[in-house]
Amino acid sequence: MKRLLLLCLMSLQLWSAEAVAVLDSQKNEVGIRRGGDVITPKDSGAELYPGDILFTGKEGALSILFNDGSTVALGHKSVLKIDDYLFEPSQKAYRFDLSLSEGSAIVETGKIGKLSPESVTFRVPEGTIGVRGTRFFVKVH
Amino acid sequence: MVEILLVSLVIVVTAFVMEPSGTDVVLLDNNRSQNAIIVTTEGGSVTIDTPYEGTSLESSSKAPSTPETVSDAALTADDADTFAAVPPPPLTLTLYFENNSDELTPKSHRDLNMILPLLRELSPLHVAITGYTDTTGSASYNLALSEKRASALRTLLEQQHVAMRRCQTDGLGEYLLQVQTPDETNEPKNRRVEITIR
Numbered sequence: 001m002k003r004l005l006l007l008c009l010m011s012l013q014l015w016s017a018e019a020v021a022v023l024d025s026q027k028n029e030v031g032i033r034r035g036g037d038v039i040t041p042k043d044s045g046a047e048l049y050p051g052d053i054l055f056t057g058k059e060g061a062l063s064i065l066f067n068d069g070s071t072v073a074l075g076h077k078s079v080l081k082i083d084d085y086l087f088e089p090s091q092k093a094y095r096f097d098l099s100l101s102e103g104s105a106i107v108e109t110g111k112i113g114k115l116s117p118e119s120v121t122f123r124v125p126e127g128t129i130g131v132r133g134t135r136f137f138v139k140v141h
Numbered sequence: 142m143v144e145i146l147l148v149s150l151v152i153v154v155t156a157f158v159m160e161p162s163g164t165d166v167v168l169l170d171n172n173r174s175q176n177a178i179i180v181t182t183e184g185g186s187v188t189i190d191t192p193y194e195g196t197s198l199e200s201s202s203k204a205p206s207t208p209e210t211v212s213d214a215a216l217t218a219d220d221a222d223t224f225a226a227v228p229p230p231p232l233t234l235t236l237y238f239e240n241n242s243d244e245l246t247p248k249s250h251r252d253l254n255m256i257l258p259l260l261r262e263l264s265p266l267h268v269a270i271t272g273y274t275d276t277t278g279s280a281s282y283n284l285a286l287s288e289k290r291a292s293a294l295r296t297l298l299e300q301q302h303v304a305m306r307r308c309q310t311d312g313l314g315e316y317l318l319q320v321q322t323p324d325e326t327n328e329p330k331n332r333r334v335e336i337t338i339r
Contacts, residue, residue, distance in 0.1 A: 022267070022307060024228050024339070025226065025228065027222075027226065045267075045306060045307070061222045061223065061225065061226040062226060063226045063227065063228045065228060065267075065339065067269070067309060067311075069231075069269060069337060071227065071228050073223055073224070073226035073227040073228070074223065074226065075220050075222045075223030075226065076222055076223075087311075089284070089311055089312065089313050089314075089316070090284055090288065090312065104220045104223040105223065106169065106223055106224065106226075106227050108171060108227075111271070111313070111317070114175070114317060115313075115316060115317070124164040124166070124198065125162065125164060125201070126162075126163070126164050126182050126198035126199070126200055126201045126203075127164075127180060127181050127182035127183070127198055127201060127205070128180075128181050128182075129166055129178050129179070129180050129181075130178065130179040130180075130181065131177070131178050131179075132175055132176065132177040132178070132179075132190075134168070134171060134175075134176050134177065134178055135168075135169040135170065135171035135176065136166060136167060136168050136169055136178050137165075137166070137167040137168075137169055137195075137216065137220070137223075138164060138165070138166050138167075139164065139165045139166075139219075139220065140162075140163075140164045141162065141163055141164070141165075
């Protein structure tokens with residue numbers, strides 16, 4: 001149990017260490033839910049971390065740029081969670097797990113999609129989307 | 142792989158989808174040859190490898206619908222805002238290195254000097270610098286060399302007073318070759334860094 005706690009703490013440490021993406025652009029009402037807080041980013045360039053939930057209002061939109069060059073555009077009234085993300089070429093460690101519970105997204109995978117497409121999972125309420133080096137559109141309604 | 146995907150479906154939250162629920166997934170054109178998606182529910186799975194073909198998911202227990210072509214107009218009518226939010230493609234610059242070294246070739250040095258005023262104009266930059274090698278030498282040696290190349294370029298940009306908002310350097314060694322060659326092949330075009338500027 002202790003060891004498990006330690007592991008959790010260690011992973012939290014890792015998570016807080018380095019941003020995995022930045023907010024590339026935003027329009028109108030957008031927010032980031034991180035733990036118990038909601039952050040309303042002032043300008044683009046806000047750093048994003050695994051566990052972050054991004055959401056847009058009814059006129060809102062945003063785009064995200066991940067460390068491997070993957071991009072995600074999010075339309076109005078959308079909710080997207082960064083479940084997990086890792087881009088560590090020197091360790092050959094890649095993870096790209098996002099879930100869209102509401103709204104629309106356009107996803108274009110970057111280097112992870114070329115190097116390790118099997119590491120990419122995009123979840124929607126009914127199922128999952130896996131890729132082979134890809135650009136796709138999703139709408140949850 | 143599919144088993145893993147199926148396990149993960151159980152934890153999807155559908156609580157706050159109010160309208161008649163469902164999800165549409167459409168493959169778009171990425172102007173590359175490698176482009177396909179595999180859409181999976183507990184009921185089954187479809188692969189789409191033709192751009193502008195889409196599938197609908199009604200529920201987690203039903204298989205995705207047979208892929209059909211979606212008109213561009215239908216796509217953008219409802220979701221123009223999503224398409225408008227897509228980041229423009231980055232500006233990409235490739236510079237080449239001497240064999241087994243983190244020194245730029247004379248020509249790449251000249252190219253960089255030529256483009257410096259433009260880079261300063263665009264600054265503060267959001268850049269990703271990725272180093273690569275050719276296939277001579279071991280994979281692990283090349284990974285380290287490619288990281289050195291990326292760092293060397295970052296240092297060069299800093300020395301030349303190019304302001305950077307965010308700079309990320311990575312090395313991919315002999316992965317993603319620019320020119321496909323067998324192992325242990327000397328290839329100047331593969332000894333490079335790619336600078337992605339947004």
